[in-house]
Amino acid sequence: MLRFTLNRLAQSIVVILVVFSLTFFMIRLAPGDPFASPKAMPPDVRKVLVERYGLDKPLAVQYFTTMGSYLKGDLLPSMSYQGMWNSKIIKDAFPISLIIGLSALGVALGLGLPAGIIAAVRKNTWLDYGPMSLALIGICLPTFVMGPILIAIFGLKWRLFNVAGWFEKTDWVLPAVTMGLIYAAYIARMTRGGMLEVLNQDYIRTARAKGVPGWRVVLVHALRGGLLPVVAFLGPALAGITTGSFIIEKIFNLPGLGQHFVSSVFNRDYSLILATVVLYAVLLVAVNFLTDLLVAWINPKVRLS
């Protein structure tokens, strides 16, 4: 287990380094620069800005000084928001994305798991067909279609929630549901598949024969094995939810990290792009690392191979 952990840890560090370097060079290869738009800037002002951010230095020097600051935990100032530090921008925006992401995950698990379990236990009844047909439709409705539909029903027609923005305590509901539904659909399908496979095994029959109550067989004996595919899916799901925030935050006009990332790409704000991408990479790597450990903990086969 220790070897497995160390191995994965080393790989995580490589991934973050690759993300850092690729982002650093790719964004500098893109046409335009942070001070190019929208209105023409007097050349002397431009010169001062270019010098202040060190963009006149050789690329290699920029790369290593930037990496040096990151290693010290300094995310540098933003290039498009004059006088703002990236760490401050992230500190303001990230909690919003985090709340939405976590509640979306809650929606996905809260709907998907029970639906999948019930569908597997009541296989080939309407309790199976109903939720599974809904899940099929849910998988094919992307968030940028689902979001406007939910806004039209709950925001415009019934006026239960705000249509957009981040003002009231309930403003997380619609974005989280929009993002969560599609993952709920995936999780429901996976849970059903995993549970069906496990429910046919001998040890389940043994448990039933011993007289273990039905609900206990399902929720204790079968669920542990049946959940494996779902746990393995949590990594990609969280990755999707993190980057899915770009679209959700645009639909609902939320001042989260996703909006900042997208606008920083438009503005060619090299330093803010790098800061957000590195943060996303660290998050994804951490999540993948944790889910790998979780899978290894549940399933000894993975640990040994």
Added chain:
Amino acid sequence: MSTAVIPATLAPAIRPGRSLWQDAWARLRKNHLAVACGFVLIAVVLICFVGPRLSPWNPEVTNLALKASPPGTMETLADGSMAKHWFGTDTLGRDLLTRIMRGGQVSLMVGLVATSVALLIGVAYGATAGYLGGRTDAVMMRFVDVLYALPFMIFVILLTTMFGKSMLLMYMAIGAVEWLTMSRIVRAQVQGLARQEFVEAARSLGLSTAVILFRHIIPNVLGPVIVYATLTVPAVMLLEAALSFLGLGVQPPDSSWGTLIDDGATNMETSPWLLIYPAAFFSITLFCLNFAGDGLRDALDVRGGKD
């Protein structure tokens, strides 16, 4: 011991053999949902590529007198006859149906081009790693592992900004990110095939590695490759639509289903049809592609894949 005699009654039961592909075709035809989806897809492709020729409207010509008019609005053509805007017009008075067809061409082409790129890279890479095995394989697959862990939506965004306004390069950038799973699937298949006698025979004939790979091994992994390619098309189209929705993909005056849905979402309150029709076309196409892919997977009896 006497030799076994086949009873005469069993003789008629021996039927002429069927190839794997005939078997698969027979299984696919029994899957009514998949077949129906196939027909819908053909219809969508025809509508998008033939439709604009039949339409009386030019999707780029604006008519500010008919801004955002609802479905069914009539308009007089240049020759004096009347024609109907079946799906209404957009905020600049352009015919929505014709714009959906044009946008569909772009979206479907993205799916095709990007999937082909993913297919080429993935098959070549996976087959090489699986066939060579050993240390080369370990290094190559380690590289795939690292790429897998990258936040790939972010890299698609960075790649598309890098390549700027060229739509073809953008398609290819999307494909260049989508080949990872394909390479893993192909590698696993090739690993099994590389140890079989017919490959051994080819090697003993002195054929080069490239010839063995492309003539003898790759044709045998076609089943899983076709299945996974079918499932890659909707994934790629979704990615393109997401990028276009964010304003980072297809740029005006060109449009794709993603940009049309973006337009529609902006004007949802006043002109809901601008959202409903493009979203319906897009979702139905995705739905059918997924089901046709699933049907193919069952028919060709391919395991693994996405989930």
